[in-house]
Amino acid sequence: MQEYSDRMRRLDKTIAFVPTMGYLHEGHLSLIREGGKIGDCLVVSIFVNPVQFAPGEDFENYPRDLERDLELARKNGADVVFTPDDKKLYSNGFQTYVNLKELPNHLCGISRPIFFSGVATVVTKLFNIVKPHFAIFGQKDYQQLVIIRQMVCDLNFDIEIIGAETVREYDGLAMSSRNVYLTSGQRNSALCLYKSLQKAQAFLSSGINDSEKIIDSASEIIKSGTNTKIDYIAICDPKTLIDMKKIDRQALMALAVKVGKTRLIDNTILNP
Numbered sequence: 001m002q003e004y005s006d007r008m009r010r011l012d013k014t015i016a017f018v019p020t021m022g023y024l025h026e027g028h029l030s031l032i033r034e035g036g037k038i039g040d041c042l043v044v045s046i047f048v049n050p051v052q053f054a055p056g057e058d059f060e061n062y063p064r065d066l067e068r069d070l071e072l073a074r075k076n077g078a079d080v081v082f083t084p085d086d087k088k089l090y091s092n093g094f095q096t097y098v099n100l101k102e103l104p105n106h107l108c109g110i111s112r113p114i115f116f117s118g119v120a121t122v123v124t125k126l127f128n129i130v131k132p133h134f135a136i137f138g139q140k141d142y143q144q145l146v147i148i149r150q151m152v153c154d155l156n157f158d159i160e161i162i163g164a165e166t167v168r169e170y171d172g173l174a175m176s177s178r179n180v181y182l183t184s185g186q187r188n189s190a191l192c193l194y195k196s197l198q199k200a201q202a203f204l205s206s207g208i209n210d211s212e213k214i215i216d217s218a219s220e221i222i223k224s225g226t227n228t229k230i231d232y233i234a235i236c237d238p239k240t241l242i243d244m245k246k247i248d249r250q251a252l253m254a255l256a257v258k259v260g261k262t263r264l265i266d267n268t269i270l271n272p
Contacts, residue, residue, distance in 0.1 A: 001082050005043075005131040013040035017132035019123060022046040023063040024072045027167040027175035031136045034164055036077035038134050044073045045082040045126055051090065051097075052118025063180050082130065089125055097121045103150055106241040107143045107254050108265065111231050119144055120151050127157055135159055140166040140174050142254060142267045143241065166266075168194070174266045181262040185226065190259045192225040193266040196233075200253050204270050209247040211235040222257055231256035231263065238269065247272050 008015055016039025018031045035042045046069055053059035066083065073081045097117050103109075104116035127135070137145045149161050167175045172194035173187070182190060196218035203214050215233045222228050236243050238252040247270055254267035 001043075001080070001084075001129050002131065004080060005129075008041050009131065014134070015039050015130065015132040016042045017045070017126070017130050017135045018042070018078075019045045019047075019126050019135065019137075021048045021062065021177065022069045023065055023177040023180070024069045025167075025175045025177060025179075027138055027140065029072060029076045030167050031138055031164050032073060032076045032078055034162070035134070035136050038136070038162070039132075041079045042077055043080045043082055043130050043132065044078040045084075045130065046073075047082075047084055047089070047122070047126075049118055049122040050086055051121060052115050054112060054114055057112075058178075063177055082126075084129075089122065098124050098151065098155075100147055100150060100154075103143070103147045103241055106236065107232060107234055108256060109143070111256070116144070116147055120147060123148055124151070124155070127159060132159055134162055136162045136164055138166060139163045140176070140266065142238075142252060146239065146241065172198075174264070176264060178262055178264065182259060186260045186262065189225040189228055190257075190262075190264055192222045192228060193255060193257055193264060196221040196255065197253060197266060197268040200235075201268065201270055204247055204272055209272055211243070211245050211247060211251075214247075214253070218253075218255065222255075225259070227260050229258040231258060235270070 005015055016035035018035045020028050032044055048062050050059055070081055098120035099117050109116050137148060139145060145163050152159055152161055171191060173190055199217055200214045218233050222230055233255045235251050235253050244251050251270045252267060253270050256265045
């Protein structure tokens with residue numbers, strides 16, 4: 001992979017990069033197609049990163065289908081698919097991790113304390129291997145996107161980070177590889193995430209800008225769903241992720257909800 005990237009750079013070709021954990025869906029494919037527009041060559045990685053999963057999470061059961069993924073990547077314009085294994089990226093004695101001081105202490109980082117260290121570490125390694133000029137990430141994982149941008153700034157990576165809009169199913173459910181875990185009844189219940197975000201913007205448009213009231217409304221919508229459990233609902237600054245009591249400027253509303261055993265996330269930018 002490094003030799004390929006070195007060769008492309010010697011030829012003055014730009015490299016676009018889409019890192020994924022595989023089990024590709026339309027959300028991933030939209031990032032891949034975007035990458036094809038941006039760079040001269042497009043690299044997609046498929047790697048289920050063990051160090052971002054805590055004990056008891058779904059690392060072993062995370063959906064995988066490499067042959068299907070390779071075909072989808074080819075059809076959507078990938079020039080290279082990079083598929084390292086655990087032993088290649090984390091050899092015996094591995095002990096170096098990338099940790100951010102503030103941004104992981106909000107939202108998903110509260111209930112998943114090792115998650116963003118694992119994400120920042122593997123993305124750093126992938127950047128050093130693939131050597132891209134551009135990297136494309138989805139805004140559904142908004143906190144991840146903010147953390148990657150901060151890391152790239154702090155560590156002086158010469159890479160432009162591009163955020164792409166969340167891709168949704170026909171009924172509004174944000175696309176996720178974990179959606180495959182949902183039963184038909186749970187999938188219908190999962191729509192409460194998107195409905196609560198829509199209601200929040202409607203409240204704001206009607207002049208209600210008190211975050212607590214909007215969060216209470218979202219909580220009611222989610223609790224009305226079957227077999228749902230709220231991890232968090234937050235309204236915060238889009239750059240710092242610090243909570244906002246009043247929405248007097250653009251704000252991020254983000255939430256995580258368990259539907260059955262499946263943890264789903266979603267978010268939107270609220271505009272007063």
